[in-house]
Amino acid sequence: MNYAVIIAGGHGARMGQDIPKQFISVYDKPVLVYTLESFQRHPLVDEIILVCIEGWQDMVWAYAKQFGISKLTQIVAGGDSGQESIRNGVYALEGTAQPDDIVIIHDGVRPLVEPDVLTDVIRTAQKHGNAVTSMPYNEQIFVISEDDPNTTTQYIPRETLRRVSTPQAYRFDILDNGYHRAEAENIGMEGSNYTNTMMVQLGVRLHFAAGSDKNIKLTTKDNLEMFKAYLRQDEDEWLK
Numbered sequence: 219m220n221y222a223v224i225i226a227g228g229h230g231a232r233m234g235q236d237i238p239k240q241f242i243s244v245y246d247k248p249v250l251v252y253t254l255e256s257f258q259r260h261p262l263v264d265e266i267i268l269v270c271i272e273g274w275q276d277m278v279w280a281y282a283k284q285f286g287i288s289k290l291t292q293i294v295a296g297g298d299s300g301q302e303s304i305r306n307g308v309y310a311l312e313g314t315a316q317p318d319d320i321v322i323i324h325d326g327v328r329p330l331v332e333p334d335v336l337t338d339v340i341r342t343a344q345k346h347g348n349a350v351t352s353m354p355y356n357e358q359i360f361v362i363s364e365d366d367p368n369t370t371t372q373y374i375p376r377e378t379l380r381r382v383s384t385p386q387a388y389r390f391d392i393l394d395n396g397y398h399r400a401e402a403e404n405i406g407m408e409g410s411n412y413t414n415t416m417m418v419q420l421g422v423r424l425h426f427a428a429g430s431d432k433n434i435k436l437t438t439k440d441n442l443e444m445f446k447a448y449l450r451q452d453e454d455e456w457l458k
Contacts, residue, residue, distance in 0.1 A: 219319045220340055221390075222257045222266045222289075223307035226250050226278075226326030227296020238271055239436055240326045244446060247285070249436060250278070252329035254287045260333055262340050263322070267292045269307040301411050305397045317391035320344060323413050324385040327436040330448055331385055338428040343387035346425040350386045350414050353429040355379040380426060383433060386414055396420055 226240040240250040257263045266289045270278055275293045282290045294310045296303040304323055311321065320343050324331065335351060342349035359379065361372040388396075396417055400406045406416030414424060436442055 219264045219315065220262050220322065221311060221315060221319060222263050222322045222324060222385075223304065223311075224250075224253060224257070224266060224268045224324050224326050225296075225300060225303050225307065226253075227269045227271050227300070227303035227306075238274070239442075240271075241274065241277070242436075242442065244442070245449060248281060249329050249445075250326050251281050251285050251287070253324070253326050253331070254282070254290065255285065256329070256331045256333075256336070257322075257324070258287050258289050260336050262337060263289060266290045267294060267307050267310055268326070269294045269296050269303045271296050299409075301407050301413075301416070304413055305401070305407075308393055308397050311390060312394060315390040315394075317389070319390045320387050321390050321393050322385050322387045325383075325435055328384060328433055329436070329445065330430075330432045330434060332430050332432060335428055335430050335433065336385060339385045339387045342425055342427040343389065347389045347392050348387065348417065348422065348424055349427040350382045350424050351384060351429040351433070352380040352382045352426040353431065355381050381429070382414055382426075383429065383435070387427075388413070388417075392422070396422070 241248050254266065257266050266287070268278060268290060270293050272295055278293055292310055294306050297306050308321065315321065320340055322340065339349045339351055355376045358376060359374040360370040361374065363369045363371055399420060400416050406419040417424060432448060434441055434444055436445055
């Protein structure tokens, strides 16, 4: 079985809207529904578990019925941070998922995940136990000088860097044990940590899977306008 845990537990304050950004409507469809449809359509995804902000669960079930998201089987309450929300979604699979099942973690506000990206992250995780979507880093990176933050004398070769985002995928036993250990030892749960950073701190070697520049995260109004542009560009593929 391949489970998708979609994280939609945040408020999205940086978007500056009256409702959480995952529920903003674009061309008469909430952003979150575009994300869910990508997983609904994919033949390798068996079930979807949504981690949702409190108070919106009934609305999501209504959207699932309206837009035919039949793979959605659970809606789990979000946590106080993104990392806690992921943990809640993973723990919701205890007693259901088998050790070698694959769990895909994905941000609910990344609605343009492409089928080939999703396929590769699943296949890579099945082979290696984990997979993180990644892309080369194309900009130059310089290190701020300790004695003067307005200067630099050191750079990091971009060939040594990868940009990592979601979807990420992990074998369930590795993922579940990882979160239990992280909580018990207070490793990788604080601040802006995510599953991938937690795993590295736990000593797990991560494997890169294919990524896409189209896989944008909708954080600001500019991101939202870019999303609309992609929808207009690929209308036959993305709009029903």
